[in-house]
Amino acid sequence: xxxxxxxxxxxxxxxxxxxxxxxxxxxxxxxxxxxxxxxxxxxxxxxxxxxxxxxxxxxxxxxxxxxxxxxxxxxxxxxxxxxxxxxxxxxxxxxxxxxxxxxxxxxxxxxxxxxxxxxxxxxxxxxxxxxxxxxxxxxxxxxxxxxxxxxxxxxxxxxxxxxxxxxxxxxxxxxxxxxxxxxxxxxxxxxxxxxxxxxxxxxxxxxxxxxxxxxxxxxxxxxxxxxxxxxxxxxxxxxxxxxxxxxxxxxxxxxxxxxxxxxxxxxxx
Amino acid sequence: xxxxxxxxxxxxxxxxxxxxxxxxxxxxxxxxxxxxxxxxxxxxxxxxxxxxxxxxxxxxxxxxxxxxxxxxxxxxxxxxxxxxxxxxxxxxxxxxxxxxxxxxxxxxxxxxxxxxxxxxxxxxxxxxxxxxxxxxxxxxxxxxxxxxxxxxxxxxxxxxxxxxxxxxxxxxxxxxxxxxxxxxxxxxxxxxxxxxxxxxxxxxxxxxxxxxxxxxxxxxxxxxxxxxxxxxxxxxxxxxxxxxxxxxxxxxxxxxxxxxxxxxxxxxxxxxxxxxxxxxxx
Numbered sequence: 228x229x230x231x232x233x234x235x236x237x238x239x240x241x242x243x244x245x246x247x248x249x250x251x252x253x254x255x256x257x258x259x260x261x262x263x264x265x266x267x268x269x270x271x272x273x274x275x276x277x278x279x280x281x282x283x284x285x286x287x288x289x290x291x292x293x294x295x296x297x298x299x300x301x302x303x304x305x306x307x308x309x310x311x312x313x314x315x316x317x318x319x320x321x322x323x324x325x326x327x328x329x330x331x332x333x334x335x336x337x338x339x340x341x342x343x344x345x346x347x348x349x350x351x352x353x354x355x356x357x358x359x360x361x362x363x364x365x366x367x368x369x370x371x372x373x374x375x376x377x378x379x380x381x382x383x384x385x386x387x388x389x390x391x392x393x394x395x396x397x398x399x400x401x402x403x404x405x406x407x408x409x410x411x412x413x414x415x416x417x418x419x420x421x422x423x424x425x426x427x428x429x430x431x432x433x434x435x436x437x438x439x440x441x442x443x444x445x446x447x448x449x450x451x452x453x454x455x456x457x458x459x460x461x462x463x464x465x466x467x468x469x470x471x472x473x474x475x476x477x478x479x480x481x482x483x484x485x486x487x488x489x490x491x492x493x494x495x496x
Numbered sequence: 497x498x499x500x501x502x503x504x505x506x507x508x509x510x511x512x513x514x515x516x517x518x519x520x521x522x523x524x525x526x527x528x529x530x531x532x533x534x535x536x537x538x539x540x541x542x543x544x545x546x547x548x549x550x551x552x553x554x555x556x557x558x559x560x561x562x563x564x565x566x567x568x569x570x571x572x573x574x575x576x577x578x579x580x581x582x583x584x585x586x587x588x589x590x591x592x593x594x595x596x597x598x599x600x601x602x603x604x605x606x607x608x609x610x611x612x613x614x615x616x617x618x619x620x621x622x623x624x625x626x627x628x629x630x631x632x633x634x635x636x637x638x639x640x641x642x643x644x645x646x647x648x649x650x651x652x653x654x655x656x657x658x659x660x661x662x663x664x665x666x667x668x669x670x671x672x673x674x675x676x677x678x679x680x681x682x683x684x685x686x687x688x689x690x691x692x693x694x695x696x697x698x699x700x701x702x703x704x705x706x707x708x709x710x711x712x713x714x715x716x717x718x719x720x721x722x723x724x725x726x727x728x729x730x731x732x733x734x735x736x737x738x739x740x741x742x743x744x745x746x747x748x749x750x751x752x753x754x755x756x757x758x759x760x761x762x763x764x765x766x767x768x769x770x771x772x773x774x775x776x777x778x
Contacts, residue, residue, distance in 0.1 A: 377700060380700070384679030384701075385681075430695065
């Protein structure tokens with residue numbers, strides 16, 4: 228049974244595409260046949276983060292319009308042969324999306340993939356609505372700050388009201404909270420919301436916390452999803468997140484990195 | 497039982513694009529465009545006088561007995577006369593005489609229901625309204641409904657129970673119950689009754705009710721109770737963190753969050769004249 232997972236947030240710049248790329252890559256690394264779709268028409272980024280921007284020939288809108296078939300448009304990842312990317316169109320606009328057209332592509336992907344990851348654009352416009360419409364599960368990417376939490380709350384409301392599952396009265400979309408760009412030091416100083424605050428405000432289960440790290444930016448620039456960086460905290464945090472998504476019970480790590488470092492320095496272990 | 501006066505105001509779409517202008521009551525419009533009247537819909541619970549006989553003497557006798565038991569309660573009460581339980585439909589009921597009888601007993605007849613076309617015509621001539629609906633109410637036994645314990649003696653003393661006053665069973669609109677969090681951008685409206693929210697009402701969300709609003713979790717968004725004008729409506733919450741509260745069009749904004757003495761506390765919010773008051777519950 229294939230699963231459609233939307234990665235969404237409402238707010239821009241919180242790490243949706245980074246999370247989509249790492250989540251999809253991580254699932255593929257564990258042997259699941261995975262497709263990741265970029266819904267951000269006109270502002271396509273996923274292909275850059277996945278390092279396949281020079282291999283884009285056809286895109287999602289071409290497939291919807293029948294100008295190319297799915298096989299032609301899907302780009303196979305260089306490192307993992309069970310991972311495919313369906314890039315967004317850089318030249319069309321979001322009106323190219325129709326519920327029928329997107330539904331047809333998703334249905335076709337469901338036939339041959341275990342996981343279909345939908346990378347949502349920011350906002351609550353058509354692209355974002357389409358990305359979440361067919362979802363079975365959702366990763367809500369949130370930064371530890373008030374406006375990001377507010378926008379995530381809005382998106383959660385939309386998931387519960389405007390998705391296919393909601394409209395057809397099926398079991399609701401399973402929602403997971405992913406906190407990105409988390410900095411223990413800034414939480415301690417009161418600049419950022421704590422994990423408890425965010426959970427209390429949003430009231431959904433926490434799937435993972437990704438610490439703020441230079442490794443994420445480096446990975447994005449290099450076109451290698453950070454989940455493949457086994458050394459960095461962020462890479463490991465994404466691996467943990469994927470394990471939890473697949474049903475493992477792991478404790479949250481990297482929530483107090485700075486503090487431990489400080490104590491270590493004092494007591495010199 | 498009750499009169500269903502349908503709402504004659506424009507139908508509001510539920511949960512979408514509700515715009516309650518809470519400033520309108522605070523700032524009355526200028527003379528030029530203010531209408532002399534407004535027509536509003538409302539629901540009332542009325543006692544129903546169910547007739548089993550059209551014999552005025554029997555009615556008068558029973559009525560005085562019944563009213564003796566509930567003297568205070570029925571004084572100047574508006575009553576609706578129910579006609580479909582008459583055992584002798586053929587005999588035409590003298591409605592004007594019945595009205596006179598009721599008025600003498602300090603009741604205010606306002607209408608009839610379950611009337612035949614002839615009875616309806618007579619009712620209109622007698623200045624009574626013809627009410628529709630409410631016919632589904634179960635037919636109550638003609639036995640005395642008031643007090644079972646001491647009715648033994650009365651039952652023998654008054655064998656000719658031909659009228660009965662069905663005590664006004666309260667007809668309520670069921671409260672709308674929301675179990676999921678109300679999220680930013682969502683709007684929930686409980687039309688005609690209370691709204692009960694068992695999860696948080698988050699910032700940017702709006703909960704609206706014609707009656708009271710209960711939030712058994714933090715209230716962080718906006719809550720508007722009694723939006724059709726019920727100034728007795730209240731808002732209750734386990735944790736007061738609201739952005740705005742309104743009752744019957746009177747509103748208060750908490751620009752810098754609720755004051756320290758009420759913030760995050762369980763409170764009741766009510767209307768005192770035209771001022772919103774927030775008082776801690778415990």
